[in-house]
Amino acid sequence: MGEAAARGRKSIGAKRNPESADAIIEAAEGVLREAGYAGFSIEAVARRARAGKPTIYRWWPSKAALLIEVYQRQKRVETPDTGNIEDDLAGFLKNLFAHWRDTPSGNIFRSLIAEAQSDGTAAAALAEYSKGRRGHTGRMIERAKARGEVAADVDAGIVADLIASYAWRHLLTDRLDEDDAMIRAAVRYVVRGIAPTP
Amino acid sequence: MGEAAARGRKSIGAKRNPESADAIIEAAEGVLREAGYAGFSIEAVARRARAGKPTIYRWWPSKAALLIEVYQRQKRVETPDTGNIEDDLAGFLKNLFAHWRDTPSGNIFRSLIAEAQSDGTAAAALAEYSKGRRGHTGRMIERAKARGEVAADVDAGIVADLIASYAWRHLLTDRLDEDDAMIRAAVRYVVRGIAPTP
Amino acid sequence: MGEAAARGRKSIGAKRNPESADAIIEAAEGVLREAGYAGFSIEAVARRARAGKPTIYRWWPSKAALLIEVYQRQKRVETPDTGNIEDDLAGFLKNLFAHWRDTPSGNIFRSLIAEAQSDGTAAAALAEYSKGRRGHTGRMIERAKARGEVAADVDAGIVADLIASYAWRHLLTDRLDEDDAMIRAAVRYVVRGIAPTP
Amino acid sequence: MGEAAARGRKSIGAKRNPESADAIIEAAEGVLREAGYAGFSIEAVARRARAGKPTIYRWWPSKAALLIEVYQRQKRVETPDTGNIEDDLAGFLKNLFAHWRDTPSGNIFRSLIAEAQSDGTAAAALAEYSKGRRGHTGRMIERAKARGEVAADVDAGIVADLIASYAWRHLLTDRLDEDDAMIRAAVRYVVRGIAPTP
DNA sequence: ATCTAAACGAGACGGTACGTCAAGTCTTTCC
DNA sequence: GGAAAGACTTGACGTACCGTCTCGTTTAGAT
Numbered sequence: 001m002g003e004a005a006a007r008g009r010k011s012i013g014a015k016r017n018p019e020s021a022d023a024i025i026e027a028a029e030g031v032l033r034e035a036g037y038a039g040f041s042i043e044a045v046a047r048r049a050r051a052g053k054p055t056i057y058r059w060w061p062s063k064a065a066l067l068i069e070v071y072q073r074q075k076r077v078e079t080p081d082t083g084n085i086e087d088d089l090a091g092f093l094k095n096l097f098a099h100w101r102d103t104p105s106g107n108i109f110r111s112l113i114a115e116a117q118s119d120g121t122a123a124a125a126l127a128e129y130s131k132g133r134r135g136h137t138g139r140m141i142e143r144a145k146a147r148g149e150v151a152a153d154v155d156a157g158i159v160a161d162l163i164a165s166y167a168w169r170h171l172l173t174d175r176l177d178e179d180d181a182m183i184r185a186a187v188r189y190v191v192r193g194i195a196p197t198p
Numbered sequence: 199m200g201e202a203a204a205r206g207r208k209s210i211g212a213k214r215n216p217e218s219a220d221a222i223i224e225a226a227e228g229v230l231r232e233a234g235y236a237g238f239s240i241e242a243v244a245r246r247a248r249a250g251k252p253t254i255y256r257w258w259p260s261k262a263a264l265l266i267e268v269y270q271r272q273k274r275v276e277t278p279d280t281g282n283i284e285d286d287l288a289g290f291l292k293n294l295f296a297h298w299r300d301t302p303s304g305n306i307f308r309s310l311i312a313e314a315q316s317d318g319t320a321a322a323a324l325a326e327y328s329k330g331r332r333g334h335t336g337r338m339i340e341r342a343k344a345r346g347e348v349a350a351d352v353d354a355g356i357v358a359d360l361i362a363s364y365a366w367r368h369l370l371t372d373r374l375d376e377d378d379a380m381i382r383a384a385v386r387y388v389v390r391g392i393a394p395t396p
Numbered sequence: 397m398g399e400a401a402a403r404g405r406k407s408i409g410a411k412r413n414p415e416s417a418d419a420i421i422e423a424a425e426g427v428l429r430e431a432g433y434a435g436f437s438i439e440a441v442a443r444r445a446r447a448g449k450p451t452i453y454r455w456w457p458s459k460a461a462l463l464i465e466v467y468q469r470q471k472r473v474e475t476p477d478t479g480n481i482e483d484d485l486a487g488f489l490k491n492l493f494a495h496w497r498d499t500p501s502g503n504i505f506r507s508l509i510a511e512a513q514s515d516g517t518a519a520a521a522l523a524e525y526s527k528g529r530r531g532h533t534g535r536m537i538e539r540a541k542a543r544g545e546v547a548a549d550v551d552a553g554i555v556a557d558l559i560a561s562y563a564w565r566h567l568l569t570d571r572l573d574e575d576d577a578m579i580r581a582a583v584r585y586v587v588r589g590i591a592p593t594p
Numbered sequence: 595m596g597e598a599a600a601r602g603r604k605s606i607g608a609k610r611n612p613e614s615a616d617a618i619i620e621a622a623e624g625v626l627r628e629a630g631y632a633g634f635s636i637e638a639v640a641r642r643a644r645a646g647k648p649t650i651y652r653w654w655p656s657k658a659a660l661l662i663e664v665y666q667r668q669k670r671v672e673t674p675d676t677g678n679i680e681d682d683l684a685g686f687l688k689n690l691f692a693h694w695r696d697t698p699s700g701n702i703f704r705s706l707i708a709e710a711q712s713d714g715t716a717a718a719a720l721a722e723y724s725k726g727r728r729g730h731t732g733r734m735i736e737r738a739k740a741r742g743e744v745a746a747d748v749d750a751g752i753v754a755d756l757i758a759s760y761a762w763r764h765l766l767t768d769r770l771d772e773d774d775a776m777i778r779a780a781v782r783y784v785v786r787g788i789a790p791t792p
Numbered sequence: 793a794t795c796t797a798a799a800c801g802a803g804a805c806g807g808t809a810c811g812t813c814a815a816g817t818c819t820t821t822c823c
Numbered sequence: 824g825g826a827a828a829g830a831c832t833t834g835a836c837g838t839a840c841c842g843t844c845t846c847g848t849t850t851a852g853a854t
Contacts, residue, residue, distance in 0.1 A: 020827080038316035043814050052828030057816065113370055114315035117308045118236035127371060158384050162364060169363035172311060173325060186356050193391025213846060214804070241835055250806045255837070416800075434712035439840050448801045453842070506711045509766060513708035514632035523767060554780050561763035562756055568707060569721060582752050589787025614831075637809050646832045651811065 023049040024056055028070045033104045037111035042066070064115045064122030068129070071112055074105040079136065085144035089163060089187045092140070094180060096167055101176040110171055134160045141194075151196040162190055214257070221247040222254055226268045231302040235309035240264075262313045262320030266327075269310055272303045277334065283342035287361060288385045290338070292378060294365055299374040308369055332358045339392075349394040360388055419445040420452055424466045429500045433507035438462075460511045460518030464525065467508060470501040475532065481540035485559060486583045488536070490576060492563055497572040506567055530556045537590075547592040558586055617643040618650055622664045627698040631705035636660070658709045658716030662723075665706055668699045673730065679738035683757060683781045686734070688774060690761055695770040704765055728754045735788075745790040756784055 027049035032040050042063055046053045060066040077099040080091040100106030116122040137160035144150045166186055170176055225247035229238050240261060244251045258264040275297045278289040298304030314320040335358035342348045364384055368374055423445035428436050438459060442449045456462040473495040476487035496502030512518040533556035540546040562582055566572055621643035625634050636657060640647045654660040671693040674685040694700030710716040731754035738744040760780055764770055 036316065041814055042816085046828090053814095053816080054818085054829085055827055058826075063815085110315045114312040117312035117370065118234065123372060130371060154387070155380075155383055158380060159387065161367070162360060162384055162387065165363035165367035166360055168370070169359070169366050172315065172366070173328060174321065182353075182356060185353055186360055189352070189357060189360065189388055189391035191391065193387035193389065215845095218805075239835055240837085244806095248806080250808090251836095252807085252838080252840095253805065256804075432712065437840060438842085442801095446801075448803080449842080450802095450844080451800065454799080510708040510711040513704045513766065514630065519768060526767060550783070551776075551779055554776060555783060557763070558756060558760055558780055558783065561759035564766070565755070565759035565762050568711065568762070569724060570717065578749075578752060581749055582756055585748070585753060585756065585787035586783055587787065589783035589785065635809060636811085644832085646834085647810090648812075648814095648833090649831065652830080 020049070020051055020055060021059060024051055024059075024066075025070055025073060027051075028066055029073070029104055029108075032070065032107050032111065036107055037114060040067075040111060062119060062121050064112070064119045064125060067108060067112045067115060067122065068125045071105065071108045071129075074103065074108065075099075079140060081140075081143070083147070085140065085147075085149045086184070086187055086191045088140050088144070089191065090180075090184045092137070093163065093167060093183050093187065097170065097176045097178065097183070100171055106171060106176065113168070113172065130164070133164065136160075137163055148196065149191075150194050154194045159190060159194055163187070218247075218249055218253060219257065222249055222257075222264075223268055223271055225249075226264055227271070227302055227306070230268070230305050230309060234305055235312060238265075238309060260317060260319055262310070262317045262323065265306065265310050265313055265320065266323045269303070269306045269327075272301065272306065273297075277338060279338075279341070281345070283338065283345075283347045284382070284385055284389045286338050286342070287389065288378075288382045290335070291361065291365060291381050291385065295368065295374045295376065295381070298369055304369060304374065311366070311370065328362070331362065334358075335361055346394065347389075348392050352392045357388060357392055361385070416445075416447055416451060417455060420447055420455075420462075421466055421469060423447075424462055425469075425500055425504075428466065428503050428507065432503060433510060436463075436507060458515060458517050460508065460515050460521055463504060463508045463511060463518070464521045467501065467504045467525075470499060470504065471495075475536060477536075477539070479543070481536065481543075481545045482580070482583055482587045484536050484540070485587065486576075486580045488533070489559065489563060489579050489583065493566065493572045493574065493579070496567055502567060502572065509564070509568065526560070529560065532556075533559055544592065545587075546590050550590045555586060555590055559583070614643075614645055614649060615653065618645055618653075618660075619664055619667060621645075622660055623667070623698050623702070626664065626701045626705060630701055631708060634661075634705060656713060656715055658706070658713045658719065661702065661706050661709055661716065662719045665699070665702045665723075668697065668702065669693075673734060675734075675737070677741070679734065679741075679743045680778075680781055680785045682734050682738070683785065684774075684778045686731070687757070687761060687777050687781065691764065691770045691772065691777070694765055700765060700770065707762070707766065724758070727758060730754075731757055742790065743785075744788050748788045753784060753788060757781075 024045060028040070028045045031044050031048055035044070040063075042053055042056055045051075045066070046056055049056075056066065060069060077092070077096045080088055080095070082088055082091065100109065112122060112126055116126045134157055138156040141150055141154070141156035141159050145152060145154065145156070170178055222243060226238070226243045229242050229246055233242070238261070240251060240254055243249075243264070244254055247254075254264065258267065275290070275294045278286055278293070280286055280289065298307065310320060310324055314324045332355055336354040339348055339352070339354035339357050343350060343352065343354070368376055420441060424436070424441045427440050427444055431440070436459070438449055438452055441447075441462070442452055445452075452462065456465060473488070473491045476484055476491070478484055478487065496505065508518060508522055512522045530553055534552040537546055537550070537552035537555050541548060541550065541552070566574055618639060622634070622639045625638050625642055629638070634657070636647055636650055639645075639660070640650055643650075650660065654663065671686070671690045674682055674689070676682055676685065694703065706716060706720055710720045728751055732750040735744055735748070735750035735753050739746060739748065739750070764772055
């Protein structure tokens with residue numbers, strides 16, 4: 001019944017068809033945007049992409065892998081560099097919340113975390129991704145350390161962990177429209193706690 | 199044809215049979231313990247409980263509802279009261295991590311969070327539950343405030359949020375065997391940040 | 397919780413309540429009329445009759461038994477006595493087809509036959525009922541025999557069988573709107589076949 | 595997870611697997627033979643065929659469709675041609691009764707008739723099939739007409755109808771072990787009735 | 793007049809089957 | 824020879840009924 005398949009794409013041949021891959025990613029994103037994680041199935045993505053399921057499985061070994069790829073195609077959130085660690089972190093969280101709230105990214109990331117709870121590969125991918133992000137946030141702390149805003153013996157990883165945890169929990173409990181003042185207060189508590197003792 | 203039914207339970211009468219409910223809850227807990235969230239299905243629970251699926255659906259309209267009930271049957275974690283806020287919080291987190299690690303609670307709660315990402319009722323239940331827990335942790339802060347360990351203008355809810363977020367993220371990323379020193383460091387950063395300015 | 401029970405019926409006491417029985421029969425008839433055999437379930441009848449399922453099972457041990465009772469409550473079809481066997485039989489079939497076509501009887505009887513294919517009690521009940529009917533039609537033949545219209549050595553039971561079979565098959569294949577001439581032709585072939593040889 | 599699939603069948607590939615289809619048909623036949631119409635469920639057929647329910651539903655949209663296919667796979671009953679219409683018809687009925695009695699065909703056909711009472715597609719299929727059979731029996735009559743055994747103005751369809759009806763009713767009321775003399779008597783009444791008037 | 797037993801409505805119970813959706817694997821077809 | 828896509832098995836979904844059993848109430852008939 002392939003007669004009605006993938007109209008518009010040309011090759012179904014021996015070479016990987018980049019149009020198919022794109023169509024799949026786009027379809028996945030579309031499904032997540034329109035039906036959310038609950039409606040996100042390989043079946044649905046294949047349908048929307050006018051692709052066969054095995055085509056998806058060939059390139060992404062699991063639902064989680066596809067989810068990760070879709071997430072990584074999203075635009076990154078900006079990390080400000082104001083010269084002040086409290087402003088940096090508060091700005092970063094504000095941007096992140098807005099990004100998660102206003103693009104499919106939030107839904108995708110939530111889905112990925114959920115998937116990781118029952119799928120080992122998703123968990124691994126998420127761990128890998130988180131490590132990278134922790135390093136990223138860690139650098140903000142290190143910069144501040146260099147400026148003397150943060151005590152030298154502070155573990156930047158732990159601080160990054162605290163900040164990321166705060167963000168995750170707000171994402172997972174649907175509190176991304178949190179008051180700016182509240183975000184700033186949370187950041188301030190941590191920043192004060194890691195300031196050098198005078 | 200019910201001749202093979204649930205030998206050992208006596209009444210299957212017109213009133214809700216508490217033995218059936220218990221058997222279902224216990225089965226659900228058992229499935230979660232042994233097969234995790236991935237293996238947690240209404241079918242599996244019904245099979246293990248020697249109950250009919252409709253009996254489960256009659257009382258718990260969704261997987262989430264059953265999950266919530268199972269979670270609420272779990273023992274609570276102890277919150278120490280040492281007279282020192284850092285010890286209190288670090289001890290609480292240590293206890294919580296151990297509880298999540300060594301009992302089915304951790305699996306159940308992870309599952310509940312995951313379920314909440316695609317099921318509204320689970321999300322609502324989780325929000326309700328979290329509010330209660332936040333109050334609980336908040337009281338630890340208020341006690342410290344009364345002792346003068348914490349500045350008067352600190353928002354206890356935000357601090358509780360930070361601590362809970364840290365715990366959640368460790369649960370969700372399978373890092374419950376975290377070094378005690380690391381937990382203590384994280385707690386210390388926050389506790390210092392909310393101490394009264396001298 | 398009987399407080400909301402079957403408003404309008406008075407007694408639910410120690411004697412069988414004929415109002416309940418009536419309500420059940422009527423409900424059964426109503427369900428058959430409105431939803432057909434496909435929708436005919438004890439559950440549905442109980443619902444419509446505002447009766448408990450056990451009340452139905454107490455008095456009618458099976459769906460088939462209820463079906464039979466419902467059928468027997470229907471008005472009987474008239475068997476003409478014109479003094480001519482061909483007119484008698486053709487008239488009887490005409491009346492029977494009209495009766496089956498224009499009242500719920502047809503649906504009920506079809507259901508009963510269908511039920512008898514998978515339910516022994518229905519089969520037995522149907523056999524019992526058929527025997528009675530065969531005797532009934534047989535008497536028409538015997539009268540004709542007495543009048544000399546039918547050969548003395550003809551087995552009235554077999555003739556009744558042929559006539560009933562013809563009726564059943566038209567019911568079961570939804571051909572109750574058969575042309576009168578056709579019915580008469582079928583009857584004539586048989587009547588001629590059993591006439592005394594001159 | 596298909597590792598435990600249908601051991602013994604090889605292909606589960608891109609083309610419809612005829613072995614699966616066969617296995618399903620055979621299983622359906624087996625279930626009908628051993629458990630009768632009462633035990634005939636898609637579930638049971640799938641179990642016996644070691645096939646998935648969706649595989650059955652993909653190819654047969656309903657129980658009726660499967661039933662029809664199973665029936666059509668059955669061997670046809672022989673129609674004798676003795677040069678005498680009474681012997682032809684009595685022989686045909688005798689063969690038919692034996693066939694229905696001694697092979698699954700009888701059970702299958704009964705089931706199909708029963709199913710047709712609540713399922714439109716089964717009814718349509720049955721009507722279609724019956725038309726074919728009526729033609730078949732009709733030809734026996736036409737042959738006799740050509741031989742002068744049957745009056746020229748006799749409607750062969752009606753006669754075929756009478757004969758088929760007699761067979762159906764005996765099938766449906768479980769009287770397939772009817773005395774040969776009885777069958778012959780019934781046939782004789784009809785045959786005499788359609789003989790040319792001398 | 794009181795007690796008892798039967799019948800009632802309601803509905804929970806363990807089950808079976810329904811028809812559907814999705815997951816992930818295998819195989820054929822086509823470039 | 825390798826990518827695409829369809830057919831496959833498996834398993835879970837949530838629903839409808841099945842026939843049995845228990846509940847608490849109501850009432851007729853026996854004591």
